[in-house]
Amino acid sequence: MSIIAWVFIFFISFILLRSIASFINKGMGNLGEEMRGSYFSIEIFYTLLVTYVIIIIGFGLIYLILSFEGIILVENGELRDVNVVGSIIHSMYFSGVTLLTIGYGDITPIGIGRLIALIQALIGYVLPTAFVLVLVQNTRGRRRNY
Numbered sequence: 001m002s003i004i005a006w007v008f009i010f011f012i013s014f015i016l017l018r019s020i021a022s023f024i025n026k027g028m029g030n031l032g033e034e035m036r037g038s039y040f041s042i043e044i045f046y047t048l049l050v051t052y053v054i055i056i057i058g059f060g061l062i063y064l065i066l067s068f069e070g071i072i073l074v075e076n077g078e079l080r081d082v083n084v085v086g087s088i089i090h091s092m093y094f095s096g097v098t099l100l101t102i103g104y105g106d107i108t109p110i111g112i113g114r115l116i117a118l119i120q121a122l123i124g125y126v127l128p129t130a131f132v133l134v135l136v137q138n139t140r141g142r143r144r145n146y
Contacts, residue, residue, distance in 0.1 A: 072113035
């Protein structure tokens with residue numbers, strides 16, 4: 001694989017890690033304190049939603065970059081040669097299905113794509129837990145302030 005592809009992959013990975021860390025760190029702060037009577041913070045929810053979108057696009061771009069280096073996504077058990085637009089659609093679709101832990105099985109990764117999909121599925125599995133923990137911490141913080 002070319003050095004440029006690795007640079008892009010590391011850059012995208014850095015953005016993904018920053019996005020997840022930012023979500024967790026913002027949640028530990030004072031988000032939602034302005035909503036006195038509510039246990040739900042719209043700001044935290046939007047932050048989670050944006051974090052999900054960033055992760056889906058980021059991993060989709062990683063799958064896309066890797067697909068230019070060789071086929072890593074197989075559709076219905078067959079190697080298909082698709083154009084650039086088709087490859088973008090396949091990469092983003094697979095990324096979303098993997099992050100949301102749906103896993104239809106119509107597109108499967110091969111090679112290093114399996115490891116990347118495993119990491120993405122783990123993030124998709126853990127992120128809702130982090131969301132709940134952030135809400136619980138904000139609720140406890142507001143109770144102590146009263």
